[in-house]
Amino acid sequence: MSATQKTSRTPRRYGMVIDLDRCTGCGACVIACAAENNVAPGAARENDRNSISLLRVFTLNNPTAAGRRTAFLPMMCMQCEHETPCVTVCPQQAVELDVLSGIVEQMPQRCLGCRYCMTACPYHARSFNWGDPSWPAGMEATLNPAVAPRMRGVVEKCDFCQSRLHAAQDAAAVNGSLDPGIYTPACVEACPTQAITFGDWNDPEGALAKSGETFAWLEGLGTQPKVRYRSGQNWLHEMAERGGAAPAKEERHG
Amino acid sequence: MRVLIAFLLGLAGSLAFGWWGFPQLLYQREPQPLQYNHKIHIEKGSMECSSCHEVAADGQFAGIPRTASCGACHAEPLGKTEAEKILVTSYVAPERELDWKVYSRQPMNVRFSHAVHVNKAAMKCEECHGGRGSATAAEPFYRNRVTGESRNVWGPRMIRVGLKPGEGMKMSDCESCHEQKGVSAGCLGCHR
Amino acid sequence: MADMAWVPTTMLDRKFVPRGVTRCTPARFSLWLTPWCLLLGLGLWAAYLCLRDGLLHTNMDNRFAFGLWIFLDLAIIAFGGGAFFSGVLLYFFKLKELNAVIRSAVLIGFLCYSGAVTVLAIDVGQPLRAWFTFWHPNAHSMLTEVTFCITLYLCVLAVEYLPVLLRNRQFRKIPSFLVFEWELHKLIPVLAGIGAFLSFFHQGSLGGLYGVLRGRPFAFRESFGIWPTTFFLFVLSAMAVGPSFLLIMTRVAEWVTRKRLVLESVYVRLARVSGWMLTFYVLLKSIDTMVWLNSTSRRGGFLPWEYYSWEPFGVWILFVEIGLFGFVPALWLMRAGKVNTSWLIAPALLACAGVALNRYVLTVQTLSLATLPFDEFLSYTPSWQEVAVFGGVVAYGVIVYSVLYRYTRLFPQEQER
């Protein structure tokens, strides 16, 4: 079942459609995300498994001979809506599905760092602060004042740039409204090819409703992610439908 | 009998320490940079809270005013008090910012939207800040040595009952008000 | 005790040793403890490093968020299950032979649980906030259930063991201790009941931890009510290996002390109980595996063969767990009394290995396997700090067990060989 067909659970159901045919894998979203959310620059020990990556871009290789050779897959928290795997497992309500926006919230200040949510997440969208985040001397001046840096020993993840939602909410409140409407997360703003469309799945006139046929990764798990993808390339659809990786009998390039 | 006396002695000793000595140890008194009189600004200056603590058109809350906005009126001393002289000579003239200790300062991870509470919910400043806006002098500021936060966040007494507005600003205080008014903000509504 | 300060150590030592049994000299005892203390010291140092700098001292990462420590916790809590199950058998099923090992069982349970909780406190990123689970519990989380039950059960075990401790010669001199101990003693069956109840839930919830992982099709299982099948399988497997582990530990204690600590019939009883429970567990586990392979996993979009196509986790691991470490020891243990008792340690070891393997598979294999179709198989090697903390916990168990063996009467049937 597509996220577009579901009945509304929350007043807003923010989500994304990412056009994989437009993504060139430049990584602007990755850096913009890190800068926006006060992610510290990688220390020497940091790699793709122990760093803080709220948004990652995976490189996918076309296993079939036809079509484009490579696709780049930006992946952040998929904001699962049904049986959200990380929400049910957290022992102390540090993870919740927001009642207003449908965003899966992660509260670093409540988190005790058990990492159960990380094992529960099928998309590996969560990062753990293995050590204290640190910036070179003086670089604290470049921290975003609307985002609290996380401390060591807690899990963090994409929250659709909550600080920007807050700013939109504040601006709306000046005019007596609580509804922030559509705002722009950092990755959406940074994407040079406009591959990411951000919107509200509840809005029948919105950008997401007009995004045409979309698919999600690991739909079989039934978690109804609100971040969905679009592509005209068949091999990507086929790959997304298949759960679990099969070991390559031999390397994919012959 | 002697055991009982010893027991009571121990009991009394640790109760006394816990309820009287411990708070003395826990909090550190810090001076405000200036004796500020809210009342005189409201009465003589016929100002409102929002004259200095304003919500901007884009919803940002200015918080504590910058020295420049004090200087708008206080370019020259407006009275003969010592504080007035200090303000003009030490801050306004050299364009130095005042290092106010903010009683209601919340930790970094708390997001409080004045725009939502003042503009949308039409709440009065006193509902959270109490009578601070009509005080004639800056009351002492106490910093919790463990958390580094203002004592007003927890409240003046160890036991958190009978708190007046402006005294307790812990998450549970926010929550109980939100519950009363039937508005839920979720976690990220108030955290960042 | 201030008035004893002048007494030479040897004399002091002798004053605490229970009447009617002999113990080795303090020097010899210290020699035995020295390596364990060194290991404990190393573990404490490693733990300190992790608390000081954060978990960057471990080799866990975002993809291998659980590692050696969680596996260790799961395994020793399963082994510690002997404590609650022996209590149930003794107080509710009136298997009087178990009186001979019940104190040892309770102590082992306490050591296993306290060790597990200690490791958990290092394993979480923010131990100072661990109490949030009690203040803001998420009722839907299996981990909440685990935390509540383990904490409470640890208290129960401590209270259960207290009478044994208080029965030490020196403590008996204090009349109020004696009265306290007597009152407590009457409570023991009640405590055993509460303990059994708590154990049931947390052993189960530990299994549930994995069974509810919808996002990890390798671990996800069908559920009855709110509990996935792994909940019940974990309870059963803990019941099955608890007695086996007790059997092993008693044999090891006999070997180390060179004494006969319990009668042979106790071993036979433990083995038989273990054997029957194991048979029951393995049968259910086999059914569960078939359902999972043919239905649960397929509905999630995962073909079972995919799980076993990554070396080294081939299908063999399934057969070893259920066959070699399951049915084989089950049948062997059930025949206790008909086979040589001194050989029973072998099937008991196999049974324990089987349950440890089960916990290993659920922890490590679950995390190794890719969920996303383009993802790769992962591996992880624990850092020395992780291994040292692990070793420290083992050393802690050995030291406390040795000291309490020396100064309290762990085995009522203890006799010189």
Place this chain on the structure above:
Amino acid sequence: MAIGRRELLGLAGGAAVGGALSPVPWKLLDDSAIWTQNWSWTPTPVRGPVTEKFGLCTLCAAGCGVKARCGSAGVFGVAPAAEHATGGGALCPVVYGAHQLPYHPRRLRTAIVNGHAVETKEAIAEVARRLEAAGAKAAILDERPGRIVSALYDRIARAKGGTVVTLAQVEDRSLRTMEDLAGMGPGTLGYDFEHAALILSVGAPLLDSWGSTGRMSRLWSRRVETGKPVFVHAGSHWSRTAQLADRALILRPGSEAALVAALAGKLAIEPAAEITGLSPASLSDLALRLREQAPALVVGGGEAASSGLPEATERMIAALNVAIGALGRAGGIVMRRPLTGAPQPPQYLDRVPDHSLDLLVHEASSAGIVAPEALLRRKLAAKGTLVRLSAFLPEAFGPNDVLIPSTTFLEGAEDARGARDAAVETWSYSDGLSSVPASALPPAEFAAQLAEALQVKVESYEELRKARAAAIVAAKRGHVYRHAGGERAEATDLEKFEAAMAEGAVWVDEPVEPGPLRAKIDAVDWSAGRPEQPSLIAVASSPRGSLSVLPAVPLASKLDRETRLYAVPGEVRMNPRTARELNLRPGDSVLVSTPFGETRGRVRCDAAAIPGQLELGACGDGSQLVLEAMGAAEPGAGPTQAAQIRRS
């Protein structure tokens, strides 16, 4: 009264009960938890109001408009200025982290002469002395010609008999050959990609930080919607552009000339197919499409981390463009008017004879400009002086070098002339959004101080800027685009023009009506050699801003180490099969050698890598050695290099 054991126990018991009934344990429990949420070693951002300002990205010559979000402590976020004329409303990935550059640990805080820290004034006096001594053998390397400060450099160099030189960037290489053949001055041609139906890139990384990223990204985005322009890539390795292109032709390394000759009809399809390793059908198909899918154009230049294609091949590409009618046609290579008031365009450094300079003043204030260290050094005579105006400590510096600290991203006044590949000239300026550190000299200040020390009379930066603004307004061409309101205005009134520009507007020239242009292509030599097929090739690719003498943006680690979008510095990425064939295992340290140099690294296996191809991580620190090994300092060395690898 004797106090016995029992009393002590009683006291302890009472104290314990009292303690539990007192606030101590409970308050401490709560406070310690709050402490873990706010402890002092996690930095706290400075509170305060947030404002948005427009500034100028100076990481390369394109000068894209950026919208900076500023808090009380300074710039904390960078976003594209909407629909900027040069940026197209998009930025390169590294720009989003560039506001952290001023705080880079390698920030240069003092001038250095001959290895000793000196006062900046002294260093400038020393530079003036050596410049005076070098006379005609001195050159100033202006990475971004056409700026206001370029006029100052020009004035200084000419007063002392020296020259101003610049670097041929990846976007320049094809255009300058075409300009040569057409007899036009440098910087007078540009690409009109927006109207093209087919773009053939011969080794050019068009979809990988090429030109102004925003422009290429918008083109790429439009292609998804309308199917135009079609991107065809012909290159000797699977670059990112090849992976993304509508059609990718992988050639034998070094066989670009044969491909171009065949497409131009100067070489028969069969032998060309044999030389390039392509199928005859795909070659003739491409040749046909180039003519039928008009307007089409061909872009050469090779990878940024190389010196590009041989000049002979570039001449063939230019001739092919003429043959398919791309020169002077909308959707082809079009003429653009040189910027009003700009000085004479400088000559290219790679065309300066080797070892001919006694002094080279390198203004290294841009992270996105590829300046191969080896090329600079080779142009210097023995014991020549390299003067660097740089915000950062370079990876290596020679004993004779002079280092002068300069400003970096969003610091100090800057202006930008626009991207080299653009079809029209643009100009914008900014006074800088961050304060200039006490130790740093903005380029204009450096030039002014140098002129003063040399007693060369020059106008001030402000005067020159005003003069140029006046010249633009007087020319009555183009329009001013304001980001704040997103509106266009005529550039007719000097006061209004300056007011708009001060707010971060950009002036955009109007396009020259395309008309026929002539180029002398008769003399082009079409002979294409038969390159050898190496068993291993080395390639290097990286996003713009990471192949410079400057350190990488701190967050660039997210692109290489932390998401593996690019090969990691110090790693040699290869297909597992290649590793097996070479008897190498992941983590082995290896030495990769090419005809031009060597670089060390550790083996990383990645199924996404192409068999037979060694990807050298070239992001940030250590990139100079990779550039050297890729022959970036050797004219026409080609985008890939035959490589050998062994354990070290």
